[in-house]
Amino acid sequence: MQDKISCREVERFLRYRQFLLDARDAGKENVFSHELAAAADISPEQVRRDIMLLHVNGRPQKGYPIKEFLDDIELKLIPRKVNVAMVGVGNLGRAVLAYFTKRRPNISIVAAFDSDPEKIDRVISGCKCYHIDSLAQVAKEQNIVLGIIAVPASYAQKTADLLVTAGVKGIVNFAPANITVGEGVYLEKIDITTAIEKTAYFANTL
Amino acid sequence: MQDKISCREVERFLRYRQFLLDARDAGKENVFSHELAAAADISPEQVRRDIMLLHVNGRPQKGYPIKEFLDDIELKLIPRKVNVAMVGVGNLGRAVLAYFTKRRPNISIVAAFDSDPEKIDRVISGCKCYHIDSLAQVAKEQNIVLGIIAVPASYAQKTADLLVTAGVKGIVNFAPANITVGEGVYLEKIDITTAIEKTAYFANTL
DNA sequence: ACAGATATGTTATAAATTTAACGTAAAAAT
DNA sequence: ATTTTTACGTTAAATTTATAACATATCTGT
Numbered sequence: 001m002q003d004k005i006s007c008r009e010v011e012r013f014l015r016y017r018q019f020l021l022d023a024r025d026a027g028k029e030n031v032f033s034h035e036l037a038a039a040a041d042i043s044p045e046q047v048r049r050d051i052m053l054l055h056v057n058g059r060p061q062k063g064y065p066i067k068e069f070l071d072d073i074e075l076k077l078i079p080r081k082v083n084v085a086m087v088g089v090g091n092l093g094r095a096v097l098a099y100f101t102k103r104r105p106n107i108s109i110v111a112a113f114d115s116d117p118e119k120i121d122r123v124i125s126g127c128k129c130y131h132i133d134s135l136a137q138v139a140k141e142q143n144i145v146l147g148i149i150a151v152p153a154s155y156a157q158k159t160a161d162l163l164v165t166a167g168v169k170g171i172v173n174f175a176p177a178n179i180t181v182g183e184g185v186y187l188e189k190i191d192i193t194t195a196i197e198k199t200a201y202f203a204n205t206l
Numbered sequence: 207m208q209d210k211i212s213c214r215e216v217e218r219f220l221r222y223r224q225f226l227l228d229a230r231d232a233g234k235e236n237v238f239s240h241e242l243a244a245a246a247d248i249s250p251e252q253v254r255r256d257i258m259l260l261h262v263n264g265r266p267q268k269g270y271p272i273k274e275f276l277d278d279i280e281l282k283l284i285p286r287k288v289n290v291a292m293v294g295v296g297n298l299g300r301a302v303l304a305y306f307t308k309r310r311p312n313i314s315i316v317a318a319f320d321s322d323p324e325k326i327d328r329v330i331s332g333c334k335c336y337h338i339d340s341l342a343q344v345a346k347e348q349n350i351v352l353g354i355i356a357v358p359a360s361y362a363q364k365t366a367d368l369l370v371t372a373g374v375k376g377i378v379n380f381a382p383a384n385i386t387v388g389e390g391v392y393l394e395k396i397d398i399t400t401a402i403e404k405t406a407y408f409a410n411t412l
Numbered sequence: 413a414c415a416g417a418t419a420t421g422t423t424a425t426a427a428a429t430t431t432a433a434c435g436t437a438a439a440a441a442t
Numbered sequence: 443a444t445t446t447t448t449a450c451g452t453t454a455a456a457t458t459t460a461t462a463a464c465a466t467a468t469c470t471g472t
Binding site for chain 2: 007010011014015018019039077078079082084090091092094095096098099100103104106107145146148153168169170171172176178184185186188190191192193194195196197198199200201202203204206
């Protein structure tokens with residue numbers, strides 16, 4: 001068991017996990033490497049090699065026990081309790097709030113922030129909306145460690161700075177802008193424009 | 207010049223392009239590899255190696271000419287005219303419509319689709335909304351080649367099937383569901399849940 | 413015109429990642 | 443019980459991807 005898990009591997013494990021959760025909820029008890037492979041769109045060999053990083057072991061003609069598998073992934077890469085702030089309560093912010101709420105027991109979006117007075121103190125998808133100026137205070141009170149940026153591009157960097165100042169350790173940026181954060185803060189970009197352009201390219205060449 | 211460009215490379219070039227467009231609009235004429243590197247969060251060497259795939263050539267102490275650089279990228283991996291369908295006009299669909307409109311001259315979301323009668327025939331961000339049942343027809347009329355799925359998870363696969371039937375060559379899926387498409391259709395997943403979980407993991411270990 | 417500085421273009425090296433191959437163990441069938 | 447099948451677990455090979463090193467060309471300043 002190596003100690004560092006690469007970005008790729010983490011992503012794959014999280015995908016496996018989603019599939020395993022669905023399979024468990026559907027009443028299945030075991031899963032084959034080729035099933036996971038199909039779901040994650042990779043080869044069965046890759047799946048088995050990934051699984052070597054865990055303790056779970058499967059059996060020929062039965063596959064891997066889903067319950068143990070999930071426990072192993074959880075132990076290895078699911079943090080205990082993560083409180084998240086959503087900054088920006090426009091369409092995108094509301095969309096993410098709506099479908100992330102209650103999706104994971106360990107990760108909760110506990111507060112939303114906006115500058116529009118109309119939105120302050122409203123509750124959206126079970127999440128109270130505060131004024132952006134109170135971010136630092138609320139973040140401290142609620143022990144917020146992650147921030148999601150869903151503001152217009154022109155405010156993205158400013159928002160990131162606020163979040164870093166408020167002490168978050170990770171940021172997910174949906175805004176179509178290149179933001180930078182200092183060392184010690186992990187930044188994940190969701191680049192919708194690039195995703196669409198990439199699709200346009202490959203749809204064209206494929 | 208190799209003939210196949212990997213997924214990674216395409217992504218980087220599109221990121222470079224965004225930076226170059228911004229730089230050009232800011233009045234700059236040349237750009238250094240280390241500037242691109244900082245923007246894309248990679249090494250300058252990587253940038254220079256990527257540029258070897260193009261015809262543009264830079265000069266010491268001046269960098270690369272932005273105009274030529276952009277022309278080269280465009281020639282190599284920007285399709286002429288791409289018409290896109292947005293399926294699902296909830297918060298997420300509206301958010302993407304709002305900020306993708308007019309963002310790229312070559313890619314246009316020309317039609318939106320939903321099943322809610324309230325939305326039919328309305329125009330949202332300059333994009334007319336049709337009933338989902340008329341997808342195939344409208345797709346043919348408007349020569350739609352790409353589809354964006356922004357419907358609830360439970361309808362995602364059905365929507366993908368409709369799009370494939372309607373003849374699209376690429377799909378961007380925002381729904382939190384694992385969908386499959388046949389050969390000949392490129393599928394790009396935007397997995398928001400995984401992105402947040404990944405951030406939670408790395409924020410924790412970092 | 414010449415020296416020095418700077419950043420490119422390319423080649424070589426290293427690291428990471430993926431693919432493949434294959435022996436083995438468990439279950440099922442005869 | 444023995445054979446056959448299936449799919450795991452691991453090791454090895456190949457490919458891809460990223461890093462580093464360095465020679466070369468261009469610009470700047472004297």
